[in-house]
Amino acid sequence: xxxxxxxxxxxxxxxxxxxxxxxxxxxxxxxxxxxxxxxxxxxxxxxxxxxxxxxxxxxxxxxxxxxxxxxxxxxxxxxxxxxxxxxxxxxxxxxxxxxxxxxxxxxxxxxxxxxxxxxxxxxxxxxxxxxxxxxxxxxxxxxxxxxxxxxxxxxxxxxxxxxxxxxxxxxxxxxxxxxxxxxxxxxxxxxxxxxxxxxxxxxxxxxxxxxxxxxxxxxxxxxxxxxxxxxxxxxxxxxxxxxxxxxxxxxxxxxxxxxxxxxxxxxxxxxxxxxxxxxxxxxxxxxxxxxxxxxxxxxxxxxxxxxxxxxxxxxxxxxxxxxxxxxxxxxxxxxxxxxxxx
Amino acid sequence: xxxxxxxxxxxxxxxxxxxxxxxxxxxxxxxxxxxxxxxxxxxxxxxxxxxxxxxxxxxxxxxxxxxxxxxxxxxxxxxxxxxxxxxxxxxxxxxxxxxxxxxxxxxxxxxxxxxxxxxxxxxxxxxxxxxxxxxxxxxxxxxxxxxxxxxxxxxxxxxxxxxxxxxxxxxxxxxxxxxxxxxxxxxxxxxxxxxxxxxxxxxxxxxxxxxxxxxxxxxxxxxxxxxxxxxxxxxxxxxxxxxxxxxxxxxxxxxxxxxxxxxxxxxxxxxxxxxxxxxxxxxxxxxxxxxxx
Numbered sequence: 001x002x003x004x005x006x007x008x009x010x011x012x013x014x015x016x017x018x019x020x021x022x023x024x025x026x027x028x029x030x031x032x033x034x035x036x037x038x039x040x041x042x043x044x045x046x047x048x049x050x051x052x053x054x055x056x057x058x059x060x061x062x063x064x065x066x067x068x069x070x071x072x073x074x075x076x077x078x079x080x081x082x083x084x085x086x087x088x089x090x091x092x093x094x095x096x097x098x099x100x101x102x103x104x105x106x107x108x109x110x111x112x113x114x115x116x117x118x119x120x121x122x123x124x125x126x127x128x129x130x131x132x133x134x135x136x137x138x139x140x141x142x143x144x145x146x147x148x149x150x151x152x153x154x155x156x157x158x159x160x161x162x163x164x165x166x167x168x169x170x171x172x173x174x175x176x177x178x179x180x181x182x183x184x185x186x187x188x189x190x191x192x193x194x195x196x197x198x199x200x201x202x203x204x205x206x207x208x209x210x211x212x213x214x215x216x217x218x219x220x221x222x223x224x225x226x227x228x229x230x231x232x233x234x235x236x237x238x239x240x241x242x243x244x245x246x247x248x249x250x251x252x253x254x255x256x257x258x259x260x261x262x263x264x265x266x267x268x269x270x271x272x273x274x275x276x277x278x279x280x281x282x283x284x285x286x287x288x289x290x291x292x293x294x295x296x297x298x299x300x301x302x303x304x305x306x307x308x309x310x311x312x313x314x315x316x317x318x319x320x321x322x323x324x325x326x327x328x329x330x331x332x333x334x335x336x337x338x339x340x341x342x
Numbered sequence: 343x344x345x346x347x348x349x350x351x352x353x354x355x356x357x358x359x360x361x362x363x364x365x366x367x368x369x370x371x372x373x374x375x376x377x378x379x380x381x382x383x384x385x386x387x388x389x390x391x392x393x394x395x396x397x398x399x400x401x402x403x404x405x406x407x408x409x410x411x412x413x414x415x416x417x418x419x420x421x422x423x424x425x426x427x428x429x430x431x432x433x434x435x436x437x438x439x440x441x442x443x444x445x446x447x448x449x450x451x452x453x454x455x456x457x458x459x460x461x462x463x464x465x466x467x468x469x470x471x472x473x474x475x476x477x478x479x480x481x482x483x484x485x486x487x488x489x490x491x492x493x494x495x496x497x498x499x500x501x502x503x504x505x506x507x508x509x510x511x512x513x514x515x516x517x518x519x520x521x522x523x524x525x526x527x528x529x530x531x532x533x534x535x536x537x538x539x540x541x542x543x544x545x546x547x548x549x550x551x552x553x554x555x556x557x558x559x560x561x562x563x564x565x566x567x568x569x570x571x572x573x574x575x576x577x578x579x580x581x582x583x584x585x586x587x588x589x590x591x592x593x594x595x596x597x598x599x600x601x602x603x604x605x606x607x608x609x610x611x612x613x614x615x616x617x618x619x620x621x622x623x624x625x626x627x628x629x630x631x632x633x634x635x
Binding site: 001003005006009010012013014016017019020021022023024025026027028031071072138139142143145146152154155156157158159160161163164165166167168171172173175176178180181182215219223226227247272275276278279282293294297298300301302307309312313315316317319320323324326327330331334335338 | 350354355358359361362365366368369370372373375376379387388389396444445446448449450451452453455456457458462464465466467468469470471473474475476477478479480481482483484485486488489501502504505506508509512537541562565566567568569572573583586587590602603606609610613614617618621624625
């Protein structure tokens with residue numbers, strides 16, 4: 001295909017991506033270099049029958065004027081990245097010199113907003129992915145053996161948690177897990193503790209979120225594994241049966257090696273998708289104890305009158321760096337594949 | 343294709359059926375529960391006294407005179423203006439699917455037929471764009487959109503969703519067009535067609551299976567989106583998912599909470615119907631991604 005034709009075919013799609021994916025990243029970066037203008041304070045003398053007092057008030061007029069002149073705020077360089085809500089360089093330095101033990105230092109570190117969110121995001125990613133892969137594989141093996149006529153409806157049932165949006169999925173579970181819901185009461189009954197609530201402690205909330213993550217992501221792993229199972233060659237399996245291999249041995253030595261590349265694909269997609277975890281936190285109303293990087297950005301942006309563009313931009317940039325690190329293996333793999341293709 | 347020697351023992355079948363049933367309960371029961379509960383009042387669905395109330399509807403009987411009620415549905419659709427949210431969702435979903443398929447088929451066809459090296463770099467860029475968390479993009483949109491005064495309206499959100507959707511659509515259709523034999527359009531070119539004519543008269547008639555799959559994924563993205571719609575639309579233009587979240591914000595009003603429950607059912611039901619119908623295409627799409635990388 002000549003360059004010219006290619007250009008015209010690809011132009012609309014490319015333009016859309018460039019304008020609405022490429023530019024926003026740059027715009028985010030640009031925003032992160034700025035900080036909201038400080039409010040201009042003024043002293044007002046207030047007099048009433050009991051005497052005069054001076055009060056400091058926000059000079060609304062001057063502040064609005066400043067905001068109109070510099071809508072993005074003043075230039076702050078990389079300052080936002082280092083402040084307390086992001087990388088918190090000063091706080092870390094201070095904690096490093098002042099704390100007596102490593103434990104104390106990590107304790108201080110993990111109470112800083114950014115590191116707290118990073119810890120949750122990474123915990124979520126790495127706690128959800130392995131069970132998803134294992135469960136997805138087992139369910140796929142299991143569905144593969146049932147009668148053909150039942151397969152369609154079964155598959156439909158199994159993929160439901162994946163189809164609904166995370167917010168709705170987490171709400172549906174949240175309403176059941178609620179202390180007044182069916183699962184919540186059951187758990188209270190099980191542990192014989194009428195005050196037990198999964199919302200009561202941060203560990204329990206984290207576990208609930210992780211269980212939700214597994215519930216939501218397993219169908220994806222299942223579908224991919226199930227499709228890959230259809231491509232497992234039958235000859236080696238029959239040979240193994242003749243040689244007297246048990247079912248377990250056949251799965252272990254023939255099926256699993258065949259599925260390795262598929263498993264890495266699932267792991268990477270899972271890590272990437274869970275790195276942006278946001279909706280479950282809102283659905284489970286877990287903002288208090290579990291914040292993710294995406295939630296930090298969302299929180300900076302959701303209030304309509306005072307959006308913290310600078311702070312959101314800086315967190316976005318740091319998140320993108322995180323995604324880039326997770327993405328490197330995929331990119332390397334795609335590059336290798338592409339080279340062998342030619 | 344089951345070979346005779348690879349027969350399953352009775353024991354295995356039993357364990358297997360039990361496992362599958364248990365798993366089905368885990369994945370389906372929450373939806374059945376919510377569906378059932380959406381016809382009850384709040385005192386039943388979140389019953390402090392006994393969870394069985396949600397099944398039997400004791401308080402519903404006391405409050406409304408029947409064991410199940412559609413009060414929450416009626417109220418959320420009328421008073422809660424869920425009809426408006428539904429309409430917005432339909433507008434956004436239909437527009438996003440149409441536009442992104444139009445752009446996607448053209449772009450992906452070009453990518454699959456070009457032999458130059460830059461196609462690879464474009465695909466890699468698309469892969470990177472696909473991995474970007476949507477919220478990071480939203481944080482980049484808000485400020486310029488405010489300045490340009492295009493924040494809060496549906497067209498902006500549609501274009502943004504189309505763009506966010508492009509990378510995945512491109513990859514999916516790219517791997518689909520790779521399976522369409524090159525000889526097909528090459529012969530048309532030899533016969534004197536231009537590339538556009540070849541695309542229009544030779545490729546378009548055979549591309550529908552791939553387009554349906556890609557359309558299904560575009561639909562799910564637009565229909566299910568929360569991050570973009572909740573931050574880029576103003577309250578009046580909310581689609582279903584942010585609307586449900588907005589109902590939750592007003593917990594004090596106990597009626598509103600049931601609005602959210604019934605709206606969850608209203609929003610999920612059409613999606614499930616569509617997926618039931620197009621299940622095969624959905625699975626083939628996910629698989630194409632896995633096999634092709």
